[in-house]
Amino acid sequence: MTYLKSFSIQEKNLSLPIYFPDATRGVIRSLDSQDLQKSKVEGVVVNSFHLMSKPGQSVIKSLGGIKRFMNWNGLIVSDSGGFQLLSLVYENSSFGKIDDEGITFYRDSKGKKGRHILTPERSIQIQFNIGADIMICLDDCPSVKATYEDHEKSVRRTIKWAERSKDEYKKQILNKKLLNPPLIFAVIHGGDNKELREKCAKELIKIGFHGYCFGGWPLNSNGEINYDILSWTASLMPDDLPKFALGVGNPKAIADCVKIGYNIFDCVLPTRDARHKRLYVFAKDPKEIDIFNEEKITEFIYISDEKYVRDPKPVSQYCDCYTCCNYSKSYLNHLFEIEDPLSWRLATIHNLRTYTKLIEILRENV
Numbered sequence: 001m002t003y004l005k006s007f008s009i010q011e012k013n014l015s016l017p018i019y020f021p022d023a024t025r026g027v028i029r030s031l032d033s034q035d036l037q038k039s040k041v042e043g044v045v046v047n048s049f050h051l052m053s054k055p056g057q058s059v060i061k062s063l064g065g066i067k068r069f070m071n072w073n074g075l076i077v078s079d080s081g082g083f084q085l086l087s088l089v090y091e092n093s094s095f096g097k098i099d100d101e102g103i104t105f106y107r108d109s110k111g112k113k114g115r116h117i118l119t120p121e122r123s124i125q126i127q128f129n130i131g132a133d134i135m136i137c138l139d140d141c142p143s144v145k146a147t148y149e150d151h152e153k154s155v156r157r158t159i160k161w162a163e164r165s166k167d168e169y170k171k172q173i174l175n176k177k178l179l180n181p182p183l184i185f186a187v188i189h190g191g192d193n194k195e196l197r198e199k200c201a202k203e204l205i206k207i208g209f210h211g212y213c214f215g216g217w218p219l220n221s222n223g224e225i226n227y228d229i230l231s232w233t234a235s236l237m238p239d240d241l242p243k244f245a246l247g248v249g250n251p252k253a254i255a256d257c258v259k260i261g262y263n264i265f266d267c268v269l270p271t272r273d274a275r276h277k278r279l280y281v282f283a284k285d286p287k288e289i290d291i292f293n294e295e296k297i298t299e300f301i302y303i304s305d306e307k308y309v310r311d312p313k314p315v316s317q318y319c320d321c322y323t324c325c326n327y328s329k330s331y332l333n334h335l336f337e338i339e340d341p342l343s344w345r346l347a348t349i350h351n352l353r354t355y356t357k358l359i360e361i362l363r364e365n366v
């Protein structure tokens with residue numbers, strides 16, 4: 001395998017691997033675009049279904065697209081929303097239903113009653129209206145409890161939906177006369193079954209996409225990365241195109257996935273953990289990290305711990321983030337204690353910078 005070290009999108013060249021935090025509703029909670037830039041974040045993932053219900057795609061379109069709306073110069077990846085939505089529908093049929101045509105929701109993402117239909121075509125139209133740089137085909141993502149038959153059905157449907165998404169994508173480019181169109185990625189399903197994964201990958205590659213994603217649950221029953229099926233699926237993807245490990249993961253999981261060929265990551269962990277007072281710090285000087293062989297790359301600082309009440313040091317001595325350059329653990333501990341919103345912002349900036357630093361180390365080592 002040759003590791004893909006860069007790819008170009010709309011005349012911009014991007015280094016790989018790359019990590020995109022999840023700005024599901026068009027915001028990383030408590031951060032603005034300047035904070036993201038300072039944390040060296042190069043792109044974010046937004047969720048087209050959530051944006052479709054609030055503020056609505058027509059609002060975003062009328063304001064010149066999501067980038068202008070957010071005042072964000074970086075990359076926008078739009079997720080079709082399949083993962084979260086289908087898990088809701090598969091868990092609770094009062095939320096909606098799925099058939100070959102698409103997904104019908106009986107309520108919006110806030111739980112308010114109302115019928116929304118999301119078809120593969122509509123998902124692509126929304127992603128064009130939002131103004132994404134990378135769009136992802138609507139896929140049938142089965143639940144964690146899915147049987148072999150469920151996975152078989154998901155693969156069949158995912159291929160069909162990918163075909164329809166690609167047709168709609170071509171139609172939109174023609175209609176809009178786009179010279180630098182966004183890229184379109186497809187999602188490979190098949191659960192833990194290698195034959196199904198292979199069948200899905202082959203058919204999607206035949207249709208032809210700019211990149212391929214690992215779809216479905218990436219963890220095994222012990223809560224660890226399912227290395228076997230992740231590496232099998234990566235081996236089925238073309239080496240000269242980006243390989244996106246959707247939803248992966250903690251720093252160790254990202255390093256492991258880079259080793260087997262993945263080069264795009266999105267994950268809610270650093271931003272969510274920050275709000276829950278869990279701060280990522282490198283276990284040792286990042287200059288000395290043997291990134292692909294380290295047992296432990298990062299560890300947690302639980303910032304609300306008593307021992308930080310009088311700690312004048314920054315969160316990490318190895319970190320160059322805005323938070324570590326300006327504030328102590330003691331101050332952060334105090335902000336969380338009094339539940340001031342600044343605590344979320346400073347903690348999130350630090351965790352994101354730790355992830356982008358991890359990416360810098362990985363780039364030096366691939």
Ligand SMILES: [Zn+2]
Nearest residue numbers: 319321324350
């Ligand atoms: Zn920091």
